[in-house]
Amino acid sequence: MLPSALEASENLFIRRWGEMGASWGISRTMAEIHALLYLSSEPLCTDDVMERLEVSRGNASMNLRQLVNWGLIQRIHRRGDRKEYFDAERDVWGMFDTITRERRRREVEPIVETIERCQAMIEKEKANLKSPAKEQAEVYLQRFRAMLEFFESMNSMFNLLMRTGPEGLKKITGLLRKTMK
Amino acid sequence: MLPSALEASENLFIRRWGEMGASWGISRTMAEIHALLYLSSEPLCTDDVMERLEVSRGNASMNLRQLVNWGLIQRIHRRGDRKEYFDAERDVWGMFDTITRERRRREVEPIVETIERCQAMIEKEKANLKSPAKEQAEVYLQRFRAMLEFFESMNSMFNLLMRTGPEGLKKITGLLRKTMK
DNA sequence: CCATATTTTCAGAATCTACTGAAAGGACCG
């Protein structure tokens, strides 16, 4: 096997990455597989993953598929080999892009849509409301609007960031430091 | 009770906020309580929360405490009333600041620290390694460095963002649009 | 097509997380 320092650091990183994933709502194993593939110099097959992380075939298969769906890893076919291999995106920036894009789609968009629906419901009723309820309605509208504005700002910032890439980030911090400090 | 549109939108928002929380590693109930308090015009007590969300006293108590620990809600004492009330931060930007700060502390810092440890372990051994392992070590170092750089960039960006507030965000997007597009 | 290699699926088991309710622990007041 690998010399101890390499092996040890690999283990350490995989374990922590798994824990972090877990606390961000990604299954521990899925995150561990991702870490393993991120570090690995060459693509790995299902059996490699099973052996390395001591998980069942089914588990490995499911999680690998999910990672492919997320777009964080790729299937690789090799001539003269029936096995499928998997290879991770190694550009951290791209990884982050993929993850935020996916999470936005799955988790942010639904809440934005819901808030818009809430606003619409209240707007529609507002005219019919009498004194104590009318004020209440205004409060709700204000809260919803604030929330929505926040999501919109974040959204446009991420979009810009992604379009400009890591250099964009550097430029941003530079500009900010100059203009704000 | 509240007129239907208000009540319905409140329910809708609370439910969705709970779901979103759940998929971000925050317990559904904790997120629901947070949503309830965010919308509420006045502070609520434990019994209000229990009744409104149909949860047990213990559950309400635990989650309220956690929200206080996170810094997302505040305990409020009222003269001549033994009950404790709770009131949410209403500034969405402040909320976001609180949340990212907390999550960074709990989940990002440990992984950064781990990566640094991994780097150190390999650096220390590198000199003793022979040909195939030596190259492997370089690969690992490179991967770790890339990861770390990313976290550092994100970190400094968030710090700046937080220091400059929501106007900072606007300014950023403005600047970016100009300089990049 | 058959034989073989590989992947996927999924019912049931194991594990983890969140919740309840009751008991214990304050705090406050007369």
Next chain:
DNA sequence: CGGTCCTTTCAGTAGATTCTGAAAATATGG
């Protein structure tokens, strides 16, 4: 103090999630 009101704790349980392993499906090559 003793009584009342309220909060916290926590053992047990309910519920959700993840994992296993074997069977079914799919792919490949002769």
